[in-house]
Amino acid sequence: xxxxxxxxxxLLLLVCMIGFAFYLLLSEQKRGQTEADKLALAITKCMNEGxxxxxxNNLVVRNRELVYASRLTANTTNNSFLSFCxxxxxxxxxxxxxxxxxIDKERKTQITLQQNAIRDIVxxxxxxxxxxxxxxxxxxQSYALQVFQVNGGSLRDVQSNVEHTEIYEELNEEDRRAKYxxxxxxxxxxNINAKLPAPDNNLDFKITSLPAPVEKLIAPARLANPxxxxxxxxxxxxxxxxxxxxxxxxxAVQVVGKMDVKMREGNQTVQIGSTAQTNGALPIxxxxxxxxxxxxxxx
Numbered sequence: 446x447x448x449x450x451x452x453x454x455x456l457l458l459l460v461c462m463i464g465f466a467f468y469l470l471l472s473e474q475k476r477g478q479t480e481a482d483k484l485a486l487a488i489t490k491c492m493n494e495g496x497x498x499x500x501x502n503n504l505v506v507r508n509r510e511l512v513y514a515s516r517l518t519a520n521t522t523n524n525s526f527l528s529f530c531x532x533x534x535x536x537x538x539x540x541x542x543x544x545x546x547x548i549d550k551e552r553k554t555q556i557t558l559q560q561n562a563i564r565d566i567v568x569x570x571x572x573x574x575x576x577x578x579x580x581x582x583x584x585x586q587s588y589a590l591q592v593f594q595v596n597g598g599s600l601r602d603v604q605s606n607v608e609h610t611e612i613y614e615e616l617n618e619e620d621r622r623a624k625y626x627x628x629x630x631x632x633x634x635x636n637i638n639a640k641l642p643a644p645d646n647n648l649d650f651k652i653t654s655l656p657a658p659v660e661k662l663i664a665p666a667r668l669a670n671p672x673x674x675x676x677x678x679x680x681x682x683x684x685x686x687x688x689x690x691x692x693x694x695x696x697a698v699q700v701v702g703k704m705d706v707k708m709r710e711g712n713q714t715v716q717i718g719s720t721a722q723t724n725g726a727l728p729i730x731x732x733x734x735x736x737x738x739x740x741x742x743x744x
Contacts, residue, residue, distance in 0.1 A: 474704070474715050474717065477590040477702070477704040477715065477717045478717050478719065480589070480590045480702075481590060481592075481700050481702055481717045481718065481719035482668055482719045482721070484566070484567070484570055484592065484700055484702075484719070485668065485698055485699075485700045485719040485720065485721035486666055486667075486668065486721050487566060488563055488566055488567075488595070488698050488700070488721070489666040489697065489698060489721045489722060489723040489724070490666050490723070490724065491559075491562045491563070491566065492559055492562075492563075492695065492696065492698070492723040493655070493696065493723040493724050493725075493726075496726055496727040497555055497558075498555065498653055498655050498694050498696060498723070498726070499606050499655055499725075499726030499727055501548070501551065501552050501555060501653070501694065502605055502606055502607050502633075502652055502653055502655060502726070503606075503607055503729065504548050504551075505545075505548055505549075505552070505607075505639075505650050505651065505652055506607045506633065506639075506650070506652065508541065508544050508545050508548055508650070509545070509639060509641065509650040510610070510612070510613070510616075511541045511544070512538070512541045512542055512544075512545060512641060512645055512648065513613060513616055513641055513645070514613070515534070515537050515538040515540075515541040515542075516538060516641075516644075516645055517613075518534045518537065518538070519531070519534040519535055519537075519538045521534075522534040542645070542648060545648045545649070545650065546648075549649055549651065552651065552694060555694055556691050556694055556695070557688075559597075559694070559695060560680060560686070560688055563595060563597075563680045563681075563686075563698070564680070564681075564686035567592050567595060567680075567681055567686070568686065570592060571591055571592055571684065574589035574590065574591060575589075575591065576588065586706070586707040587704065587705070587706045587707075588704060588705045588706070588707075589704070590702045590703070590704045590717060591684070591702055591703055591704070591705075592681065592684070592700060592701070592702040593681070593682075593683055593684040593701065593702060593703060594679070594681055594682055594683070594700075594701040595679070595680040595681035595698055595699070595700055595701070596674070596676055596677070596678075596679060596680070596698065596699040596701070597677045597678055597679070597680050597691060597695035597697075597698055598674055598675045598676045598677035598678075598695055598696075598697055598698075598699070599635065599636055599653075599654045599674075599675050599677065599693065599695065599696045599697050599722075600654070600669055600673050600674060600675065600696070600697050600722050601673040601674075601675050602673070603635050603654040603655070603656060603696070603722075604627050604630060604632045604633065604634055604635045604654060604657065605632055605633040605634065605635045605637075605652045605653065605654055605655055605657070606632070606655045606656065606657040606658070606725065606726030607632065607633045607652065607657075608630075608631055608632055608633075608657075609625075609626045609631050609632065609633055616641075619642055620639070623639075623640075625637060625639045630657070632657055633652050634652070634654075635652065635653065635654020635655070636652070636653060636654045636675075636692075636693045637651070637652050638650060638651050638652075639651075639652055651692070651693060653693045653694045653696060654693070654696055655696055655723075655725060655726050656722075656724075656725030656726065657725065657726060658725060658726055658727060658728045660728075661728055663724060663725050663726070663727060663728075664724060664725030665724050665725075666721060666722065666723055666724045667721065667722055668719065668720065668721050669697065669720045669721060669722050670720065671699060671718060671720040674697060674699050674720050675697075676699075677691050677692070677693065677695050678690065678691050678695075680695075680698070696722060696723050697720065697721065697722040697723065698720070698721060699718060699719070699720045700718065700719045700720075700721075701716065701717075701718045702716070702717050702718075703715065703716050703717070704717060
């Protein structure tokens with residue numbers, strides 16, 4: 446009886462220790478998930494700081510309309526009694542076309558700024574958490590989360606922040622035929638290259654997906670389901686920052702890290718991921734302040 450009692454007590458203690466270790470593993474995984482979520486949100490908050498992506502989108506669309514209008518003006522002057530204005534119309538068209546190249550260059554500069562900012566945030570985090578023990582027992586040690594991969598991209602089914610204008614009827618029909626516009630919201634689709642008809646189809650007008658403001662409400666940076674993440678390219682791989690090209694400006698990130706756990710029964714590595722999207726675009730300010738509008742109306 447004494448032997449059976451001791452055996453049962455030993456088995457009960459073993460079961461309790463295994464259950465306690467499992468509980469510690471779950472609690473440490475939850476803590477690591479919290480750290481990954483905080484880091485992902487910190488990254489996304491810097492991605493659209495000052496509404497840089499929203500402003501680039503607006504510049505791209507307005508320049509696209511300018512190129513189209515300049516092409517119409519050039520064609521009209523060439524085929525009418527205003528042919529003496531053709532050199533001026535051609536100059537305006539050339540300036541609008543060169544403006545699209547300059548805007549696309551600035552768009553790529555924004556991607557580089559993102560890469561540098563994300564590199565600083567992740568490297569600073571890994572440096573402060575490297576080899577840091579978060580929980581210690583005689584038979585248990587858990588270490589802080591270490592980030593080894595950061596993916597850049599966007600979220601599925603998120604349109605752009607720019608509303609389509611219907612000033613030019615032919616362009617409006619062409620855009621709807623090319624499915625550049627979402628019918629319900631009248632917003633440009635996200636992550637598209639809204640090419641113009643020939644002969645201006647050699648120019649790129651890349652519009653990034655970004656939540657549009659609803660009246661004066663701006664979408665905040667938020668966590669997202671990893672299943673709706675659309676992969677673009679890598680910011681970090683194997684714990685090291687890398688610079689890869691992106692076709693569109695990233696508006697979402699996927700942070701992947703690992704947390705080491707040392708136990709007497711063996712070592713474990715827990716992989717943790719978090720997906721987040723940057724804040725939405727700001728509303729476009731009015732062309733004139735309210736007081737000036739009222740004065741113009743009275744005039």
